[in-house]
Amino acid sequence: MLTEIGPVEIDVPRDTDSSFEPKIVRKRQRRLTGIDEIVLSLSAKGLTTGEISAHFQDIYGATAKEGHHLPDHRQGARGNDRMAEPAPRSGVYPVVFIDAIHVKIRDGQVTNRPIYVAIGVTVNGERDILGLWAGDGGEGAKFWLAVLTEIKNRGVADVCIVVCDGLKGLPDAINTVWELAVVQTCIIHLIRNTFRFAPRQHWDEMSRDLKPIYTAPTEAAAKERFVEFATKWGPKYPAIVRLWENAWSEFVPFLDYDVEIRRVICSTNAIESVNARYRRAIRARGHFPTEQAALKCLYLATRALDPTGRGRARWAMRWKPALNAFAITFEGRIN
Incomplete structure (x- = not known):
């Protein structure tokens, strides 16, 4: 069998009644192509270079080397070309989720670097990943200002x-780019940060006490529930009370929205599922030699999201009630 990684010897079992139809190597097939796409797909699923090489050894009985087809060489160049493709554009996004994940980059020594991610939900309910940006040092509002300005310059007018999340200075950076945008603290991030200050044994009880706050019908009702929470947990965990007090001004806009908008912002937070896939791909590799290698890995993971399209269909189906709520709440801005 002639393949793109050289000749491969295969042992075809006898099929006396011709009832078996091979899937990988078809009957009478003498040339196997598409190795590049297979490698890209395996890399996008989170497999490392060594695991991809072992897969080819197990399936085809041949070894794919980095100089031939593995992502560190030719596939990397193709991945870079695709990363340069322009992201989707839209005049207005009802919701944009922004967050940063941290990866380990080996630049002389291994250091943590933030990778900035932005996801926009269009008026049709489609989720656009607006880009991936590699930053220096820790996550900062100044870098976010440059990222959001780039997104606006690409056509996102509103x-x-x-x-x-509750990064200091981020609300000012957002309103500098989009003056009318409502800055909303991610409820999932706020709850997760709450649990960082408490031991695991109190998480369940604390979660039950927090739920009446972020599900309250009004800000006044939420304030009453928060006072009760602070009275119970404040003496033991004062940092948690301070965390919620500092984030309160960015948290309360959430309480003014229709239940459908709340569901989009909180219970179906788009960026959390994407970040989970990113973290899985990062954990499989440990650290990266360069920023470009990290961006390439995350880009390939992005391409592997929702391959069947079922998740997109479910989201679009749930989006219509939220779109009606957005059209009423932000009248004249959704078109």
Whole structure:
């Protein structure tokens, strides 16, 4: 069998009644192509270079080397070309989620670097990953300002709600780019940061006490529930009370929204599922030699998201009630 990685000897079992139809190597097939796409797909699924090489050894009985087809060489160049393709554009996004994940880069010594991610939800309910940006040092509002400005210059003229974490200075950076945007603290991030200050044995009880706060019908009701929470947990964990007090001004806009908008922002937070796939790909590799290698890995993981399209279909189906709520809440801005 002639393949793109050289001749491969295969042992075809006898099929006396011709009832078996091979899937990998078809009957009477003498040339196997598409190795590049197979390698890209395996890399996008999170397999490392060694694991891909072992897979070819197990399936085809041949070894694919980095100089031939593995992602560190020719596939890397193709990945870079695809990364240069322009991201989708839209005049207005009802919701944009922004967040940063940290990867280990070996630049002389291994250091943590932030990779900035932005996801926009279009008026049609489609989720666009607006880009991946590698930063220096820790996550900062100044770099976010440059990222958001780039997104605006690419055609995103208006955003109704920007969901972010509680990074200092980030609300000012967002409103500098989009003056009318409502800055909303990510409820999932806020709850997760709450648990960082408490031992695991109190998480379940604390979660039950927090739920009446972020599900309250009004800000006044949420304030009452928060006072009860602070009275119970404040003496033992004062840092948790301070965390919620500092984030309160960016948290309360969430309480003014229709339940459908709340569901989009909180319970179906788009960026959390994407970040989970990114972290899985990062953990499989440990650290990266360069920023470009890290971006390439995350880009390939992005291409592997929702291959069947079922997740996109479910999201679009749930999006219509939220779109009606957005059209009423932000009248004249959704078109």
